[in-house]
Amino acid sequence: MKRSRNLRIDGDRLWNSIMEVAKIGATDKGGNNRLALTDLDRDCRDLFIKWCKEAGCTVSIDKIGNIFARRQGKNPKSPTVMTGSHLDTQPTGGRFDGVFGVLAGLEIIRTLNDVKAETEHPIDIVVWTNEEGSRFAPAMMASAVFSGKYDLDETLKIKDQGGVTIGEELERIGYSGDERVGERELYAYLEAHIEQGPILESEKKDIGVVTGAHGQRWYEITLTGVESHAGPTPMDIRKDALLGSAQVINLVNQIGLKYLPNSCATVGMLEVYPNSRNVIPGQVFLTIDFRHQNIDLLDYMDKDIREGISSITKSIGLTFKIEEVLYLPPIIFDDTCINSVRKSAIENGYSWREINSGAGHDACNVAAIAPTSMIFIPCIDGISHNEAENAKPEWITSGGQVLLTSVTDLAKLI
């Protein structure tokens, strides 16, 4: 049996492929704007499939638009070792988030092809639809359907802010496939990804061996007061929905600090109504994103925000609505997969540390149905979901190399 650590990926080829994809939806500031199921997302999917076919893969698309590119194993009936990520981005996203994991998967296939190596299990590269959730909420939607957490038909009906459904957009861009969602049997799932945080870079670690992911609770809040003229309405009779929102934003931040370490709390979206300079705002819509590694502390954060909003709105004379739109419990990854990643980092001579993911990933959904882990690489200044998101070529190479060693370990290189 060939020792998988003797195989080396072509780091330049992987880097160049990432740069090629980054041209699709490139922004002036060097990032990417490639929202899910837009024309640009379609162009990117088309290019990926072209490359996979050139690498000899069989490509299938399922009914939620997930793409699977298979390199057949010696035993075609055996469950697949799947790797991949997503190609959609935030509206002001970077070049590496998602794309690195997908193309690292392709690089493994290319490397195996170069040396005509075979594996016992098939290897699948997957592109999950709409990981970001920017255009269609919630995030990581298609891997949730794949793992049986969301219903397919309900998900296809979800609309963007313009009222267009996922089903309609999949049809329009030609990615409403025939394969039943969740049909593939998985032996293991590995996802390579940039850390999207500052820890690996600041500790000078090449590789993050990902042991699990923070739980998440997302909320939509509407505060309603009375819009009125900013001049003649005395300070003491105002019911200013934006003043209430300001206090909610401060509270969200205090809750984030209260449950440190491993807590995050963010208001990312806020819309003011009617949003006119000399009108006291009558209504504000805002979102909250809470994360924690500990499920009990996540519950405390929930309790704190509900009590706090109730008390803030009461004191200003507002009414409020709070709706929890996403609940993801903390995820613990599979020991065998974690060990494979750790072993691969060590065998390849890279520095590493265990890390828990603050971000959600499709791997968190897949973990419910298959042994799963992830491989993190550093990104510069920890910046992600930002056009300035960046990674050094050597980090891309080390991440791809560890993925190669782990995937060929799990898929059993012959």
Next chain:
Amino acid sequence: MKRSRNLRIDGDRLWNSIMEVAKIGATDKGGNNRLALTDLDRDCRDLFIKWCKEAGCTVSIDKIGNIFARRQGKNPKSPTVMTGSHLDTQPTGGRFDGVFGVLAGLEIIRTLNDVKAETEHPIDIVVWTNEEGSRFAPAMMASAVFSGKYDLDETLKIKDQGGVTIGEELERIGYSGDERVGERELYAYLEAHIEQGPILESEKKDIGVVTGAHGQRWYEITLTGVESHAGPTPMDIRKDALLGSAQVINLVNQIGLKYLPNSCATVGMLEVYPNSRNVIPGQVFLTIDFRHQNIDLLDYMDKDIREGISSITKSIGLTFKIEEVLYLPPIIFDDTCINSVRKSAIENGYSWREINSGAGHDACNVAAIAPTSMIFIPCIDGISHNEAENAKPEWITSGGQVLLTSVTDLAKLI
């Protein structure tokens, strides 16, 4: 000489005219959305001019789109007694703000026509362009050009958020007139308006004799931090522009409370960038509206906000830009005009009080070039700049009646 107090307006006719105009740009919630220089604004102007011509007036339009409808005086060369207001509304505006003052002017002409009365001076009804400033900032723009405060050519170049200029929109809707702006010589200016605050109603006064107006300082603020992923970015290294903005909103409110009475402080508009649920906001744009009757205290408010924003942004690691986009010093109206309004209220048997206007009005600009005062009537719950804005028919009648008595007093009824 006829005693002007023997003339009576037709309150039903005035009310019905207001209701007729309210059909143009009516909203589902019973208000009006008739932004300056839109098609709806044009339709409203067209209807007003039709009515004025039916009442025998000569109509002129100046180069900034102000409309003047003249009922000639016995001495055509004598300076005019002008009254009026505006027909544009906030995006979620009411049926009375502006419209009441314009149609109260028309009702005076109709009443004088009914009894074939003559005045020594001409009487002009004016419709000022873009009083609200919602679509094109700043507010009260065209009366400022009329009174020589703003330059005509510069003003015509001001753009809305879609990049369209005032000059282009005036041409498009057919209201770029020939008359030189500010050509008319004024003997006096009176403007009837709803109070847009709660004082008259709560004190059960029919009429507010307006002695002046609060000064105003408007600002545009941009806070810039670093947008980054809401999950893996630890709380302690965030540069969250929305968190900074929340502290600015709280500070603005504190400043409003600090300089009571006669102070107002409002953040009415706020835009988040990139405005995505799981991205820490990298930039926020917001507006501040400060008002005070006392010019020195308005300066203290300015000093407080500049120091406060500097300190808030420093503590969070943000940068900021602050630009003052409007400065209106407090206005003191003309004693003769104020006395005429007070006398009219008394002679007609109405209850009254002196009041300083928290809102800016075109009258504040005209006060720089002609003797000026205003007549306030109550509005329900003090609500204005809101689709729920409302007034009782008897208030409309008493306001119109006081305007009639004052205008015919100043224009010298023969």
